[in-house]
Amino acid sequence: MKKFAGLVLITLAFTACKFNDADKPRLPIMGNRDAVTKTINGKQVTDTVYQTIPDFKFVNQYGDSITQKSLKGDIYVADFFFTTCPSICPIMHRNMLTVYNEFKNVPDFKIISHTIDPKHDSVAVMKKYADKLGISGNSWWLLQGNKEQTYDLGQKDYLVAVKQDDGTPGGYVHQGWFVLVDKQKRIRGYYDGTDEKQVAKMIGDIKILRAEVNTEIAQ
Amino acid sequence: MKLKVIAFITIMLCVIIVSCQSEAEQEYKRYYGSGTLVYKAKCQNCHGEKGEGLSNLIPPLTDTAYLKKNKAQLACFVKYGIKETITTINGKAYEGAMPANVDMPAIDIAEVLTYIGNSFGNKMGTITVDEVNVDLEKCK
Known part of the structure; x- marks a missing residue:
C-alpha cells in the first residue's frame, strides 16, 4: 500500500512538471497594433506590427543623458510621478521600492520614473529624492526633461x-500605473502601482518575461 | 444593618466605577474605530499601513516621545499641515512639508489622533474633540 502511494506521488510529481513545461505562461502583448501585408519572395505575408515605445531623450538623477539606447537589452518598468506629489506617489514608490529591492542586482532590468513636473524637479531635486528614498546605482532612474x-x-x-x-491636490492629474516593457520595447503589462497585490503580480510577471526572453534567445 | 449599608455602598461604587469605565472605554473604541477609516483615507498613502513612513522621505509615526512632547500641536499639524522644515523623528532628520487638511472637522482630527496615538507602539489614550478644539485655537 505504501509503495503504491509512493508511486502515485512520483507520477503526480512528474505530470505536474510536464504540465508546467507545456503550459509555460506568456504575457500578452498590449498597446495598439497594425496588420502589415508585405510581399516576400513573391508571396503575400501579413504580419502584426506591435506598438513600440519610440526613442526619447531625458536626463537621470546623476545628470546623464538617457535614451532608448541606454535601455537596450533591458526589460523595464515605467511610471510617472513628481517629487512633491501629496497623493498617490508615496505609495507607488513604496511599492516600487519592493520591485527595486527584488531586481536591483539583475543586469537586464530597470525602472524609469518620469517626472511630470520638470520645472520643480531639477536633476538636483531628483538626486536628493533618490537619496532620501534610499536608491543608488543604475537600476532605477528618475528622468527629467x-x-x-x-x-x-x-x-x-x-x-x-x-x-x-x-484643481487637483498637487496640481497634476495622473494615474498610478506601472507599465512593463519588454526588450523589443513592446508593452507587456499594466499594474496599479498603488495596489500591493498588483505590484506583487508584476514582480511575478517580470520573472516570466525574463524567462521568456531568455528561451527566445536560446532558440 | 451597618454591614448592609456598607455592602450597598460598596456595590454602588463598584457599579459606578464599572459603568464609567465602560463608557470611557466605549468612547475610546468609537474614536479609535472611526480614526482607522480617517487614517486610511488621509494618512496611509504617505505614512504607511503600519505608520512606518517611507525611507528618509516621510517620517514614521512611531516616535512615542515626539508625539507626547508635541501632543498639543498634533491637531494643528493635521489641520494646517507642516511647512517646509526639518523634523527629527526617532533620531533621524526628515526634511519637507506635510499637506494641510483645512476642511477636516475637529471630530475627525480627534478620531485620527486617537488612532495614531494608540497604534504603532503609541499609548496616549483618547484624544477628545474638546481637547482638539482647545488645541486648534492655539495654532500658530
Whole structure:
C-alpha cells in the first residue's frame, strides 16, 4: 500500500512538471497594433506590427543623458510621478521600492520614473529624492526633461493619462500605473502601482518575461 | 444593618466605577474605530499601513516621545499641515512639508489622533474633540 502511494506521488510529481513545461505562461502583448501585408519572395505575408515605445531623450538623477539606447537589452518598468506629489506617489514608490529591492542586482532590468513636473524637479531635486528614498546605482532612474515630450510619451505611447490641473491636490492629474516593457520595447503589462497585490503580480510577471526572453534567445 | 449599608455602598461604587469605565472605554473604541477609516483615507498613502513612513522621505509615526512632547500641536499639524522644515523623528532628520487638511472637522482630527496615538507602539489614550478644539485655537 505504501509503495503504491509512493508511486502515485512520483507520477503526480512528474505530470505536474510536464504540465508546467507545456503550459509555460506568456504575457500578452498590449498597446495598439497594425496588420502589415508585405510581399516576400513573391508571396503575400501579413504580419502584426506591435506598438513600440519610440526613442526619447531625458536626463537621470546623476545628470546623464538617457535614451532608448541606454535601455537596450533591458526589460523595464515605467511610471510617472513628481517629487512633491501629496497623493498617490508615496505609495507607488513604496511599492516600487519592493520591485527595486527584488531586481536591483539583475543586469537586464530597470525602472524609469518620469517626472511630470520638470520645472520643480531639477536633476538636483531628483538626486536628493533618490537619496532620501534610499536608491543608488543604475537600476532605477528618475528622468527629467522636456515637459511636452514627457506628456506625449505618457499619453500616446504608454497610453496613461498625464496632465496638469490646478484643481487637483498637487496640481497634476495622473494615474498610478506601472507599465512593463519588454526588450523589443513592446508593452507587456499594466499594474496599479498603488495596489500591493498588483505590484506583487508584476514582480511575478517580470520573472516570466525574463524567462521568456531568455528561451527566445536560446532558440 | 451597618454591614448592609456598607455592602450597598460598596456595590454602588463598584457599579459606578464599572459603568464609567465602560463608557470611557466605549468612547475610546468609537474614536479609535472611526480614526482607522480617517487614517486610511488621509494618512496611509504617505505614512504607511503600519505608520512606518517611507525611507528618509516621510517620517514614521512611531516616535512615542515626539508625539507626547508635541501632543498639543498634533491637531494643528493635521489641520494646517507642516511647512517646509526639518523634523527629527526617532533620531533621524526628515526634511519637507506635510499637506494641510483645512476642511477636516475637529471630530475627525480627534478620531485620527486617537488612532495614531494608540497604534504603532503609541499609548496616549483618547484624544477628545474638546481637547482638539482647545488645541486648534492655539495654532500658530
